[in-house]
Amino acid sequence: MITLEESIDVTRPPAETFRYVSDFRTTAEWDATAFRARKDTPGPIREGTEYLVDCSLPVGSVRIRYRVTALRPGEFIELVGNSRLFTVTDRITFTPRDDGGTHIDYVADFAYKGPLASLEGALREGMERMGRKALEGMRHALEDRPPPPVISSCNERADRMVLPGLALFSRLGYRRGRKRWEPLSADLSGRHAVITGASSGIGRAAALRLAELGASLTLVMRDAGKAEATVAALRAESGNEAIRAELADLALMADVDALVTRLKTSGEPIDILVNNAGALFNPRQETAEGLEASFALLLLSPYRLTRALLPLLEAGGGARVINVVSGGMYSRPLEVRKLVAREENYSGSVAYARCKRALMVTTEQWADAWAERGIVVNAMHPGWADTPGVESSLPGFHRLTRRILRSPEEGADTVVWLAAAPEAGEVSGLLFLDREPRTTHLLARTAAQETAEEREALREFLAAQEAAFPADVAKSAAAR
Ligand SMILES: NC(=O)c1ccc[n+]([C@@H]2O[C@H](COP(=O)([O-])OP(=O)(O)OC[C@H]3O[C@@H](n4cnc5c(N)ncnc54)[C@H](OP(=O)(O)O)[C@@H]3O)[C@@H](O)[C@H]2O)c1
Structure with missing residues (x-):
């Protein structure tokens, strides 16, 4: 012995x-x-x-x-x-x-x-x-506290060559990335995380890991049955009882507003907000409030929710907002006038990519605007992860790539890291994949189109949408 x-x-x-x-x-x-x-x-x-x-x-x-x-x-x-x-x-x-x-x-x-x-x-x-x-x-x-994250030279090179950059969206990227990672020993006891779209895929995987790290969770889901089952399953798996559900169809601004009211009434500061809920709409859909669905769910909803929750985010001190975007955004420039997809030539993937691109730019704008309030805002994209959402909305892609897709846990890893790692709290306004900041443009043409004027136009457009769609309009539209 x-x-x-x-x-x-x-x-x-x-x-x-x-x-x-x-x-x-x-x-x-x-x-x-x-x-x-x-x-x-x-x-x-x-x-x-x-x-x-x-x-x-x-x-x-x-x-x-x-x-x-x-x-x-x-x-x-x-x-x-x-x-x-x-x-x-x-x-x-x-x-x-x-x-x-x-x-x-x-x-x-x-x-x-x-x-x-x-x-x-x-x-x-x-x-x-x-x-x-x-x-x-x-x-x-x-x-030991690791230094703030930087992009590794090999990934920077891969991104410049585009195709190798895309290859890293597969599970290869995750497996390569993890060899360089520092340990993640953060303890989230006493921290409150709000996660949208936690009933499946990446949101659910992130929720489980954050619960295991001790956070108390508010999970925003739209289906009462799924919400009950998810809370029960996550409590049983993590042993963390501080998990509750809030019901909201986040494509409806009335539901977003009602959710905000409930969260504000509870008064619990929010330390981590993960804007994860998402879907790809084919064919084109309009919500009961008359908004084009991709725009409503993927952009206006996280915009409205996050801005309305600012007092609770500020109350926590050092809050982190994490916007889940998509590698799909690399294919589209910022084009404000096309954000609300029209009927003619509609493509769900294009509408989705445009909204995710705009959410990325919004992430950067919030990071600047809220730095003085101590709120850190970053975006991440999960690469390609094998989730129910991908299987149902992109069946052809799913069939072709199934063998190289990441697991939902691998896709969610960077959400968890951004929420928990001390060093992730030191950077703001960046896009991450596999715990590394990554370029927001793989293509020169999309970068060239993202002018200062277009970025300002986005800010003005979203502010105008908010003003044109005040809480009472949202309520009456949802009631129709
Ligand atoms: N998987 C990937 O490879 C990948 C790649 C790039 C980006 N993403 C992004 O990652 C995020 C999560 O996607 P996922 O792949 O995990 O898909 P998923 O398995 O379909 O999960 C999406 C989640 O969003 C919820 N959701 C959808 N519409 C909603 C609504 N109107 N109101 C409230 N909740 C709603 C879903 O609820 P229900 O269960 O009720 O449908 C579900 O919980 C999305 O933002 C997606 O765009 C994923």
């Missing part, structure tokens, strides 16, 4: 350090030998939870199946790991320090199997080195 014993001290409190370390998916962030880790049982972390951790060790590549065998939240966790080469028992103790930080003791008992058992003496030194490195990695993950 080889016993490794290491300790570290960190300034973060035991509840936070426990939340991060006890979720053994994080081993891939702090243990250099672990290159992949996933939870293999449903539900919150408890006795019986299992993880699969793939490690690259000097004796070969091994998959370790860990099982949580004892757990006292905030204090202690024991996991027993089994692999073809060894069994290991990890005991991790979290002790509060007088300064509010945590002293972490890590004891790991390794028992090698078969011929390796006789080599334990020779293996000891290397194992001790790995143990020290892993704990240093854990300290780094819990303590």
